[in-house]
Amino acid sequence: MDIQTLTKQLKDLQRRLHVFGHAMGVLEYDAETAAPRQSEAGRGETVGLLSQLRYEELTSEGTRELLESALAQREALDPQTAREAEELHRDFKKTVCIPKEEVVAYTVLVNRASSVWHQAKENNDFASFRPCLEELVETSARFAGYQDSGRHPYDVMLDDFEPGLDRGYLDDYFGRLRKELVPLIHAVSSATQPDTGWLRGSYPAAGQEKLAKRVMAMMRVDESRCALGRSEHPFTTNFNNRDVRITTHYYEDNLLSSLYSVVHEGGHALYELGVADELQYGCLGGGVSMGVHESQSRLCENMLGRSLPFMEALLPVLEESFPGRFRNVTPQQLYRAVNMSIPSLIRTEADELTYSMHIMVRYELEKAMFDGSLKVAELPYAWSELYGKYLGVRPEKDSEGVLQDVHWSGGSFGYFPSYSIGSAYAAQFYDAMAKDVKIDEALREGDFTPINAWLDDRIHRHGGMLKPKELMLAATGKPFDASHYTEYLKKKYVALYQL
Amino acid sequence: MDIQTLTKQLKDLQRRLHVFGHAMGVLEYDAETAAPRQSEAGRGETVGLLSQLRYEELTSEGTRELLESALAQREALDPQTAREAEELHRDFKKTVCIPKEEVVAYTVLVNRASSVWHQAKENNDFASFRPCLEELVETSARFAGYQDSGRHPYDVMLDDFEPGLDRGYLDDYFGRLRKELVPLIHAVSSATQPDTGWLRGSYPAAGQEKLAKRVMAMMRVDESRCALGRSEHPFTTNFNNRDVRITTHYYEDNLLSSLYSVVHEGGHALYELGVADELQYGCLGGGVSMGVHESQSRLCENMLGRSLPFMEALLPVLEESFPGRFRNVTPQQLYRAVNMSIPSLIRTEADELTYSMHIMVRYELEKAMFDGSLKVAELPYAWSELYGKYLGVRPEKDSEGVLQDVHWSGGSFGYFPSYSIGSAYAAQFYDAMAKDVKIDEALREGDFTPINAWLDDRIHRHGGMLKPKELMLAATGKPFDASHYTEYLKKKYVALYQL
Structure with missing residues (x-):
């Protein structure tokens, strides 16, 4: 031929x-x-x-x-x-x-x-x-x-979600997180929490939807190519770079839940919207892996969306969506409120600092199930033990424990680690981007344009052309190194909680 | 085999x-x-x-x-x-x-x-x-x-939407409507219109959606099998008897538009929801024809939904959705407001009395296009002439005339007549049902259960098993006869406008 x-x-x-x-x-x-x-x-x-x-x-x-x-x-x-x-x-x-x-x-x-x-x-x-x-x-x-x-079956599964990942790699990775983060988490949980009473109250869904669209506009998520829907749990789905969907759930008693889900899913959307036209409709026409995808969502949600400079852009928009409610709030107050860290039971509601501990629990359980050392029947007990060990909390019922996530019911084993790896990728991307882009300035102005330009050039446009390891090297000039992530968290939370 | x-x-x-x-x-x-x-x-x-x-x-x-x-x-x-x-x-x-x-x-x-x-x-x-x-x-x-x-090509198309329909049949049908209804329409348009100023004002979409769901509940449209969505133009679509969708559009300055679109689409939905389980996923597993489908929607919208007894059930629900707005309105006032008849330009907004004239215009134009007596270029002029003749109004621009409907752009020629035939079927079904069911009582109580039971038994459950003519005979005991329709309209509008 x-x-x-x-x-x-x-x-x-x-x-x-x-x-x-x-x-x-x-x-x-x-x-x-x-x-x-x-x-x-x-x-x-x-x-x-x-x-x-x-x-x-x-x-x-x-x-x-x-x-x-x-x-x-x-x-x-x-x-x-x-x-x-x-x-x-x-x-x-x-x-x-x-x-x-x-x-x-x-x-x-x-x-x-x-x-x-x-x-x-x-x-x-x-x-x-x-x-x-x-x-x-x-x-x-x-x-x-x-x-x-x-190969070991769990290694096969891990590689499926994040090419190049296996147990050896993750044991080392999670070992470092455990060593660096567990003491910090314990220190934060005994520190004084900020007063966030001013945030309480009812936020009608219509106002939250208006806010969500304003935030998408600040992120430069093109509404003519990305629709915002409603669902029980927020998610992103994509068909091509002119048809991406993000969803959220409006809880009238919790403004931050929908707000940050939109910033998170907006990060996924920016990735898909940025994949080059010539890759569309083919097998490389989307994000390259779950880990890199999660890096884009968590970069937007946490490193950009929960930063102090972004609070300056966000406050007027909050006030516009809920007149009178944010008039006397300072950027610093908002910054502390959106960065509260408290060990909790539910992964999807976890703060940035404790998030990877939730993943680590799931990783250890999956690994043990597939090497035969843990029976499915023993899961609830093992779950509780690990939560106690890493987070200091234990579920009172399985619906808040081992039954909380959808993944296993869909047969997705080996998926969870990419959530944590993605957060760590994000920190390395951020540090590289900070050398080229005036990030804080863009955030303060509430305009992601220069940020997106860097991400598009280094990450988004390539779609599946570069494998995760190649992409990391090309984008940041270095192989993946989790210390960007642990250093970022330590610096941020030591300052936030004055440790 | x-x-x-x-x-x-x-x-x-x-x-x-x-x-x-x-x-x-x-x-x-x-x-x-x-x-x-x-x-x-x-x-x-x-x-x-x-x-x-x-x-x-x-x-x-x-x-x-x-x-x-x-x-x-x-x-x-x-x-x-x-x-x-x-x-x-x-x-x-x-x-x-x-x-x-x-x-x-x-x-x-x-x-x-x-x-x-x-x-x-x-x-x-x-x-x-x-x-x-x-x-x-x-x-x-x-x-x-x-x-x-x-066969004549237009007859082939007519038969496609409504098996058994052809030009001979429709010439006779529309001839009767013209003779019976045109004088009535002229009489109504010179009669005194009721004062409906009390209905003006703004109705927030959230309240209208709540109302729509209440009305669906009264109609016994099962929400677990039929979802309500939003779209530019209302429509119904169905995949099986456990998955039907209806949509509406909320205009904040027009309460009746969305309300009656929900009752109309709810009628289509009841048909699809009622098709027997054993017919599902096969070629008989939906409504048998466009005409019979439209009979179910227009029966609900007009004969049931715009009846005086239903106003008694509807008023408290309106008041509940928009507190204080309907406190001093009587069922008779509401009845007159939802049954105003004024010759107008737009088919989808036409009242019950003038509706079939809109269809007749389209039928005559389609017929003439396919027998070669009318060129496409001449359509706008011919459109205006026929609207002037039957309705006494003429469009000032083509967007309110020949360009208003989506059908022709989709290649659907021969579709329109089924809208009118459906209204006429509805009248005959109603008359047959009235012999068995205490319709007014059910409407007054805001509970379609006995009505649906009759419709399910005679029409819905059969899906595509019986052809339209067979269905009409089986359900009503008689072949189709348009006089049920003309008599119904004459009786209703003579009383409403005291002619």
């Missing part, structure tokens, strides 16, 4: 795979934001068939021949197509090794697990979820074995 | 067709309710490929053989499967006769026409839409010729 035909066929294959992904993605977005409760069964049917069609497309003999031909002629392909062929082949290998019946059975299991978990969480009943979870763990381990029988 | 295998394959085919329809439907719903403005191109790509996959599934050699085999063994199939095979074959024949390139070209044309029409309407510029419309008329006529070269 000549190179032109080969290239065209590779692009066509990606377009078709993209179409199935797009349709399934919209069905899922709709499920979270708009669909009536009983719509689940019908959607399951449709998503099931679409994923089967995608599976067939990806694993067909034609695809195999095409990809083998592409890898054989790799040198003759243009760099983007060569990298696409590599990624497609990775996806092909990962998928084709799992028998189709098992893929279908797994889809059915995940569907079921989702509603069982919802019910279990609502009823605070881990026992009812346990059999599902056992089956999910067992299936995930089996699939990892199909994919790479020479 | 044995009957069991044949039946299973027919069901499998329908499931696959349903899945493509479901995915495309959700993409469209999302486009109207949630997607950002620039998402159009990506969605076009995806809908294009999905509709191609559906086309290939429906027109494959395998499908042809399956359907021929099914029709040959029709007698041995169970009645539902036999009827499904008949409908599938109708769809197959209608589709396979059009060459694939022409289907694809048509999809592209309709996509383009949609944005050209939007722009033309905004700019009040018919000339810019004219070439598109000419191409759409020409293509539709050509396709109708492929589908049935022995």
Whole structure:
């Protein structure tokens, strides 16, 4: 096959795979934001068939021949197509090794697990979820074995969410965090907390929505390409760089919850909106990994969105959205309020300092489940022990403990660590950016333009072209180093709590 | 092939067709309710490929053989499967006769026409839409010729939206309406209008949404199976009887607009929610025709929702949603306000009495376009002439005239008459139901339960099993007779305006 035909066929294959992904993605977005409760069964049917069609497309003999031909002629392909062929082949290998019946059975299991978990969480009943979870763990381990029988199954899973990650790497990483952060967390929890009584009260959803849109505008998240929706839990989804969605949940008694979820999801959105046009509709047309994605959201949420200079831009906008409520608040007061650190039970509500401890608990539990040293039945107890050890708090019920996250019910094991790694990436990106960009000035003016320009150039536009490690090196000139993260947290929290 | 295998394959085919329809439907719903403005191109790509996959599934050699085999063994199939095979074959024949390139070209044309029409309407510029419309008329006529070269193309189109409808039938129908209603419309427009100043003012969207949900509850539209969304124009869409969506648009200066759109779309929703479980995911698993669908929405909106007894249930709910605003309003005052009849230019805002005249204008224009007696270029003038003749008003600009409706830009010719026929069906259904159900009592109590029970039994549960004419006969004991409709309107409006 000549190179032109080969290239065209590779692009066509990606377009078709993209179409199935797009349709399934919209069905899922709709499920979270708009669909009536009983719509689940019908959607399951449709998503099931679409994923089967995608599976067939990806694993067909034609695809195999095409990809083998592409890898054989790799040198003759243009760099983007060569990298696409590599990624497609990775996806092909990962998928084709799992028998189709098992893929279908797994889809059915995940569907079921989702509603069982919802019910279990609502009823605070881990026992009812346990059999599902056992089956999910067992299936995930089996699939990892199909994919790479020479590696530990949990390493296979970790690499799936963040290429290059494994247990050795994470043991070292979390070991450093534990050593640096646990003492700091203990010191902060015995320090005096600021008075935030002025923040209490009721904030109507309509005002919060207006505020959210103002904040998106400050971040330069283009509304004509990124919609803001409502869902139970905030999330971002993307179909291409002209169609990104972020969602939030307005709690009328908690202004900060929706506000910072919008800044967080806005960071994810900026990444997707910035991916270059020429990568769209192909397998490199989105963020490269979960870890790098989370770096962009947590950079926006914490390092930029919870900074003192940003408080100067945010205060007038808050006052505009809720007239009279912020008239006498100073930037320093707001800064202290949005940076309160208190060890707590729920990961998604955790502050910046304690966040990675929540992840560490999950990492240790996942690792132990997949090396066989921890049974699913023992999870609630082990969960409580680790929370006690790292955070000094223990859940009174499983709905606030082991049942709190959606991930395991979806079969996503090895996902959590990328949340913490992402925060650490963010600190290194920030330090590199600070050399080139007047960050504080941009934040004070409430205009992310110069910040986005740097991020676009170093990170966003590349989409999946550079692997996470390559991207880190290219963007910051150095390999990943977690000390940027620990130093940042120590400096910030020592000053905040005057330790 | 044995009957069991044949039946299973027919069901499998329908499931696959349903899945493509479901995915495309959700993409469209999302486009109207949630997607950002620039998402159009990506969605076009995806809908294009999905509709191609559906086309290939429906027109494959395998499908042809399956359907021929099914029709040959029709007698041995169970009645539902036999009827499904008949409908599938109708769809197959209608589709396979059009060459694939022409289907694809048509999809592209309709996509383009949609944005050209939007722009033309905004700019009040018919000339810019004219070439598109000419191409759409020409293509539709050509396709109708492929589908049935022995019939007049407009008859083929009419039959597509409402099986059994043709020009002869409609000439007679509209002739009767003209004779009975035009004099009444003229009499009403010179009668004294009620004072509705008390209804003016601002109604915040949040209150209107609360009201909409209360009204849905009174109608017994199950919220766990039917979601309420927001869009530019209200519409209903359905995926199965556990997943129906209705939308509305809240105008803060117009309470009745959203209120009655919810009652109207709620009527469509009740139909879809009532279709029997055993018909789901198959080609009979929805309302049987546009006309019967419209009968259900207009029955709810006008005959039930604008009745005097319903005002007694509605008033306290209005007062609850907008405290203090309706305290001194009587049911009679509200009844007169929601039934004002004034000849106007915009179909979607037309009152019950004048509505069918709007349809008649469109019917006569479509008929003339397809028998060649009217050129597209002459439409604006002909439009104005007919509005002057039947309604006594003429548009000052095309955006309020020939450019107002979306239908033609989507290639839907022959669709409009079903709106009027539906209103007439509704009157006959109402008269039959009134013999069995204490309608006024149910309305006065604000509880549609007994009404829905009758409609479910006679109409909803049958889905597409009975063709419109069969359904009318089975439900009311008589063939369709438009005099129910004209008598209803005459009686109601003579009393309202004391003529």
